[in-house]
Amino acid sequence: MRRYDLITPEGTRDYLYEESALKRIVENSTRQIFRSMGYSRVITPGLEFYDVFDLNSGYIPQDELYKLTDNKGRLIAVRPDSTMPIARVVATRLRDADLPLRLYYTQPVYHFTPSLRGRSTEVNQTGIELIGSGSRMADVEVISAALSVLSSVGKEVDFHANYSLELGDVRIFRELMHRLSATPAQKEEIRSLIESKNYPALNDMLDKLGDNSITRSLRKLPTLFGGEEVFDRASEVFQDERIEEILGSMRELYKTVCAIRKDAKVIVDLGLVNKTDYYTGLVIKGYLEGYGDEVLSGGRYDMLLSEFGYDQPAVGMAVNVDAVATVIGKKYTPEQAAPDVLIAADEGNEAEAVRRAEVLRGKGLCVEFALDVDDAQDYAAARGIHKVIVLTGNTAEEVEL
Amino acid sequence: MGKPLRIALTKGRLEKDTVALLETLGYDCTAVHEKGRRLILPIPDGNLEVVLAKAADVITYVEHGVCDMGVVGKDTLMEMNGKLFELVNLGFGKCKFALATKKNYPFYDGFGVKTIATKYPNVTRAFFENKGMDVDIVKIEGSVELAPLLGLADGIVDIVETGTTLKENGLEVVEDVAQISARLIVNTVSLKMRQQEIEALVQKVEEKINDKAD
Missing domain, CATH: 3.40.190.10 (Periplasmic binding protein-like II)
Structure with a gap:
C-alpha cells in the first residue's frame, strides 16, 4: 500500500512561486558577488563515498549522515558538506592546476536533524573556497566576500537587514588544550562547555583540574567576545607569548575588516570552538537580525587537503541560502509578474503564433499561448495579461485589455 | 528604546521564582501577576517582555531565536540538547x-x-x-x-x-x-546582536545570586 505518495519526507519541502523566487534572488546576488571576485563554479555529486567525510581533521558524526550502499556494497553518504568533496576534487583532478584556485558552489547539503524541532534536513548552501594560499590577503578576501553577501541581503528588493560578522580563531583554544593535562573525554567536555558558554559547569569542571594559568585562561575564553576591547581583555587574561602573537594577528585582521566597510558591525568571539570542524585558524560567522542561527559560516582549513594527499592551505565560507531567503521573505513577497502578451491562434495558425511569439520574446517580452482560443480574453483578464493577439484565418487582431 | 528583550519562562514554580528574582532586581512585574490568560506580558520599565511556556517549548523558542532568553530546568536541557548558550545557574528549582x-x-x-x-x-x-x-x-x-x-x-x-x-x-x-537546577539560557545570535543589554541583565542576576549564596 502506498502511504507516503503525497507528502515529502520530514525536513524537506517543495518550493513554489514566491518561495522559489526568494531563493533565486539570494542565489543570483551571491553568484554575482562570487563571479565578480573571480570564482568559478564547481558542482560535486550528491552522493559520495562515506570515506570522504570520515577524516582526522574533521568528520561528520555518523548519526547525522544519510547513508546507503552502492551496488558493490560500499558505503555511500548523501552530501552533508561541500568543502570536503571540493577538497577531494582539488587534490585529484585539479592537482596540477595553477594556484590559487577560486571555486564557488550552490548546492544542497543533507543532515539528519532531530524530528519535530522545525529544522531542515535539506539545506541549500552557496559558498566559496580559496585554495593554495595561507596569506592574510586570502583571509581578507573571503571575509570581504562574506561582508558583501551580508550587506547586500535583500538589496534588489529594497530591503535592508541588520547584520553582524563575527571573527574567531581556534588556535587559541587548541594552544591551551595542547598544554592542558586532561583525558580526551575531559577535553571534549571542556570544549562543549566553552561552545555553549556554560560558565557555571565549565568552572566546576575546571575546578577538578586544579588552579593554574591554563585553567584560568580556559575559564575566561568563552567570555571573551564583543568589539575591539576583547583583544585587550584577552591579553590581560592569557599573558602568553604564543597566544599574544595570535591575538596580534587577529587584531590586525579585525582592524582591516572594520576598515573595509565603516558601517559594518564586526565582532570577535574567542570562544568559537565547534566539534566537527576542519578549521585550523580563522573562523567566521555571519548573523542577520530576525534569524535565530548563523546564516553564514567559514574559516581557514589548512589540514583538510593534505588528508586527500595534497598539502595546501585553504580558506572558505558558506551561506545558508534558505535562511537568508527566510529573512527576506518576512518583509517582502516577490510578485509573480504576469506575462506581457497572450497569443491565441486557431487551427492552422499555430506556426504563425510561435513565430510571432519568438519575435516578441526576442525583444524581452514574456509571451504565453492561449490553449483555448474561445476563452482567450477571459483567461488574459484573469491572469492579468494586458495584451492579446488573436490569429484567426488570415487576420491578426490585437486587443489591449 | 528598541525592541524589548523577550524572555521565556517555564510556567509554574520556575516562573514564580524567576519573577521573584526580577522583582528583587527592581523590575515591575505587575503584568505577570495579573496575566489572566495572556501569554506574552510586558515589563515596561526593563524593556523586557515575558513569554510563558512549557519547559521544552522554552528551549524550542530560544533555539529558534523567537525568544532571546529563557529560564528552564537543567532536566529539560539535558533531555533536549539544543544549540544555545547556558549562561547562568540560577540556583533555584534544585x-x-x-x-x-x-x-x-x-x-x-x-x-x-x-x-x-x-x-x-x-x-x-x-x-x-x-x-x-x-x-x-x-x-x-x-x-x-x-x-x-x-x-x-x-x-x-x-x-x-x-x-x-x-x-x-x-x-x-x-x-x-x-x-x-534552573538555568538562564540565551539564543546564540541574540547574545551577539544584543550583547550589551543581555550582559547587563545577566550581570545583575549573577550579582543577586552570589549575594544570596554568600
Whole structure:
C-alpha cells in the first residue's frame, strides 16, 4: 500500500512561486558577488563515498549522515558538506592546476536533524573556497566576500537587514588544550562547555583540574567576545607569548575588516570552538537580525587537503541560502509578474503564433499561448495579461485589455 | 528604546521564582501577576517582555531565536540538547536525576540486560552509554515509580526532589545521575546582536545570586 505518495519526507519541502523566487534572488546576488571576485563554479555529486567525510581533521558524526550502499556494497553518504568533496576534487583532478584556485558552489547539503524541532534536513548552501594560499590577503578576501553577501541581503528588493560578522580563531583554544593535562573525554567536555558558554559547569569542571594559568585562561575564553576591547581583555587574561602573537594577528585582521566597510558591525568571539570542524585558524560567522542561527559560516582549513594527499592551505565560507531567503521573505513577497502578451491562434495558425511569439520574446517580452482560443480574453483578464493577439484565418487582431 | 528583550519562562514554580528574582532586581512585574490568560506580558520599565511556556517549548523558542532568553530546568536541557548558550545557574528549582530501584534490588548483578523506565530517554541513554552498559529503555509518561513495582522495569531514571515518593513506594536511589537546577539560557545570535543589554541583565542576576549564596 502506498502511504507516503503525497507528502515529502520530514525536513524537506517543495518550493513554489514566491518561495522559489526568494531563493533565486539570494542565489543570483551571491553568484554575482562570487563571479565578480573571480570564482568559478564547481558542482560535486550528491552522493559520495562515506570515506570522504570520515577524516582526522574533521568528520561528520555518523548519526547525522544519510547513508546507503552502492551496488558493490560500499558505503555511500548523501552530501552533508561541500568543502570536503571540493577538497577531494582539488587534490585529484585539479592537482596540477595553477594556484590559487577560486571555486564557488550552490548546492544542497543533507543532515539528519532531530524530528519535530522545525529544522531542515535539506539545506541549500552557496559558498566559496580559496585554495593554495595561507596569506592574510586570502583571509581578507573571503571575509570581504562574506561582508558583501551580508550587506547586500535583500538589496534588489529594497530591503535592508541588520547584520553582524563575527571573527574567531581556534588556535587559541587548541594552544591551551595542547598544554592542558586532561583525558580526551575531559577535553571534549571542556570544549562543549566553552561552545555553549556554560560558565557555571565549565568552572566546576575546571575546578577538578586544579588552579593554574591554563585553567584560568580556559575559564575566561568563552567570555571573551564583543568589539575591539576583547583583544585587550584577552591579553590581560592569557599573558602568553604564543597566544599574544595570535591575538596580534587577529587584531590586525579585525582592524582591516572594520576598515573595509565603516558601517559594518564586526565582532570577535574567542570562544568559537565547534566539534566537527576542519578549521585550523580563522573562523567566521555571519548573523542577520530576525534569524535565530548563523546564516553564514567559514574559516581557514589548512589540514583538510593534505588528508586527500595534497598539502595546501585553504580558506572558505558558506551561506545558508534558505535562511537568508527566510529573512527576506518576512518583509517582502516577490510578485509573480504576469506575462506581457497572450497569443491565441486557431487551427492552422499555430506556426504563425510561435513565430510571432519568438519575435516578441526576442525583444524581452514574456509571451504565453492561449490553449483555448474561445476563452482567450477571459483567461488574459484573469491572469492579468494586458495584451492579446488573436490569429484567426488570415487576420491578426490585437486587443489591449 | 528598541525592541524589548523577550524572555521565556517555564510556567509554574520556575516562573514564580524567576519573577521573584526580577522583582528583587527592581523590575515591575505587575503584568505577570495579573496575566489572566495572556501569554506574552510586558515589563515596561526593563524593556523586557515575558513569554510563558512549557519547559521544552522554552528551549524550542530560544533555539529558534523567537525568544532571546529563557529560564528552564537543567532536566529539560539535558533531555533536549539544543544549540544555545547556558549562561547562568540560577540556583533555584534544585533537584536531581537519579537511578532508583526497589529496595535492596541487585541492579548491577547478573548478566541480563536491564530495563529502565523513564520520562527522559535521552538522559537515560547517555548515562548508561557512559558506563558502557546496554539497557532497554521504556518511555513512561505518568508515574514512573509504577514500572518497577509492576515488574515492567528493573529500575527508573527520574527526577528526585525529597525522595518521599520513592520511599512511600518502597523504592530507593541507587545512584545519582546529575544535579538539576534552573538555568538562564540565551539564543546564540541574540547574545551577539544584543550583547550589551543581555550582559547587563545577566550581570545583575549573577550579582543577586552570589549575594544570596554568600
